[in-house]
Amino acid sequence: MQMRYLKNVTTLALDISKCTGCGMCAEVCPHAVFRIEGRKAVIEDRDACMECGACARNCAPGALSVRAGVGCAAAVIAGKLRGTENPACGCSGTGCCENG
Amino acid sequence: MNDSIGPASCRGLSDTVPFQPAWITGSIRTHAGRIPVISTRLTRRDRLGAIRVCLGIGRMRYAVLPGLYAAGRPGPSSPVLVTANYKLTFDRLRVRLDGIDAWILVLDTQGINVWCAAGKGTFGTEELVRKIQDVGLDRVVGHRILVLPQLGAPGVAAHDVRRETGFRVEYGPVDAKDIPRYLADGCRVRPGMRRVRFPLKDRLALIPLELIQAFKFVPIFLIWVIALRFIRDHRISGEIIKDFIPYLTAFLGGSVLFQILLPWLPFRSFLLNGWLLGMAVIPAVSLAAGVERSFLPSLLLMLPPVTAYIAFNFTGATTYTSLSGVRKELARGLPALILSVVAGMVLQIVMIR
Structure with missing residues (x-):
């Protein structure tokens, strides 16, 4: 069963003019957000994006950008309390047991 | 050598x-x-x-x-x-x-x-x-x-x-x-090997940690329940066990039931889903445990937000929630939840006096 999070929130952006169609984004994305069509990347499933940042990090021509971070309430609340803009995952709780 | x-x-x-x-x-x-x-x-x-x-x-x-x-x-x-x-x-x-x-x-x-x-x-x-x-x-x-x-x-x-x-x-x-x-296969990734999933088995494995992380609410609840009972009866009795049941339900709802039911909850928002789950299970369990009906409104103002908050923290363990989404939920939902909890607490105190 496919679980989905909030719609229309991702900061993912693709500058198609810089895209070389290498396909790296489609390869690294854990939620199949991208598809390669006619030697260009297409954002096919925008709302599946969890802003992990894998695509942007591995985009050699720099066509992709996203404000990457952890979608973790505890980290965001801790970040707000400490007044830092981009919260860091402080507990490493994410997937402790399931993601090897 | x-x-x-x-x-x-x-x-x-x-x-x-x-x-x-x-x-x-x-x-x-x-x-x-x-x-x-x-x-x-x-x-x-x-x-x-x-x-x-x-x-x-x-x-x-x-x-x-x-x-x-x-x-x-x-x-x-x-x-x-x-x-x-x-x-x-x-x-x-x-x-x-x-x-x-x-x-x-x-x-x-x-x-x-x-x-x-x-x-x-x-x-x-x-x-x-x-x-x-x-x-x-x-x-x-x-x-x-x-x-x-x-x-x-x-x-x-x-x-x-x-x-x-x-x-x-x-x-x-x-x-x-x-x-x-x-x-x-000579380093070839087959379809499906690239997708991250979040099956029941993985969610179950995370429950112990969720329980531990949310456990901080239990002593707070206990103090609150004992204090209310003392104000009411001027003594502590076995009634506190019954009094505690709605609170225990709120805690377990957010840290066990929510994790199991996650794919079948109707909303995308964790806060909404957690709140809804609390609204469903807290009255059912409370009434079955013999909690007075007249206390339900105050309990339902106070406790489903707690279930929602505990459930919201599960975003840190899921494999699909985004930073922007968590921020949006926090900005929109948290003030309403806090308001609800405070209103519920005031109502509880008013009712026992």
């Missing part, structure tokens, strides 16, 4: 560090020195360690020494698998390597799993480049290919690794269990 065994990055140290874990079974000679060979079987100790960290005990100190290791009898043409030094991660990989000859390059992620470490950048380009150079990987293998777990991609820029070391990064499957098939 130094014949003691330690990961290649720590040669020299191994003289002074006599500790050698039981999962190192021998060593193999390479052009970059002796490399420890690991067992692909888990012992009782490994299994107990896994249970222990899933209960949150010593979870931040469960690490293996970073460096290069060997599985089977690898040679210069054997694949190089890169992983994190969280022992649970390392164990998940090595059990899949039975009968496979491969090198395992363990990065120093400070004992944190691949995905989290990639997010922090410790499983990252810089550390990978450093480890390749430290262990002298170019002298161990003849090829120039590294297999990384796909979930390491948020931290590693494949093109930068290639530019700096000459090694080409191939992102392998998400799940270590697919490694044997991936290698047998």
Whole structure:
């Protein structure tokens, strides 16, 4: 069963003019957000994006950008309390047991 | 000649560090020195360690020494698998390597799993480049290919690794269990191996940790319940057990039931789903336990927001929630929940007086 999070929130952006169609984004994305069509990347499933940042990090021509971070309430609340803009995952709780 | 065994990055140290874990079974000679060979079987100790960290005990100190290791009898043409030094991660990989000859390059992620470490950048380009150079990987293998777990991609820029070391990064499957098939297929990722899922089994494994993290509410609830009962009756009685049941339901709703029911809850928002779950189970359980009907309104103002808040914290363990989404929920939902809790508390106090 496919679980989905909030719609229309991702900061993912693709500058198609810089895209070389290498396909790296489609390869690294854990939620199949991208598809390669006619030697260009297409954002096919925008709302599946969890802003992990894998695509942007591995985009050699720099066509992709996203404000990457952890979608973790505890980290965001801790970040707000400490007044830092981009919260860091402080507990490493994410997937402790399931993601090897 | 130094014949003691330690990961290649720590040669020299191994003289002074006599500790050698039981999962190192021998060593193999390479052009970059002796490399420890690991067992692909888990012992009782490994299994107990896994249970222990899933209960949150010593979870931040469960690490293996970073460096290069060997599985089977690898040679210069054997694949190089890169992983994190969280022992649970390392164990998940090595059990899949039975009968496979491969090198395992363990990065120093400070004992944190691949995905989290990639997010922090410790499983990252810089550390990978450093480890390749430290262990002298170019002298161990003849090829120039590294297999990384796909979930390491948020931290590693494949093109930068290639530019700096000459090694080409191939992102392998998400799940270590697919490694044997991936290698047998000549490093081809089959459809489905790239997708992250969040099945019931994984959600169940996270429940102990959720319970521990939300447990802080229990003493607060107890103090509140005992105080209310004391104000009401001027003594403490067995009634507090019954009084406590709605609170216990709110706590378990957010840290057990929510995790199990996650795919079937109607909304996308964790706060809304958690709140709804609380609204459904708290009155049902309370009435069954004999809580007075007149107390339901105040309990329903106070407790479903707590269930929602505990459930909201599960975003940190899920595999699909985004930072922007969590921020939006927090900004919109949290003030309403706090208001509701305060209103419920005031109403409770008013009712018993």
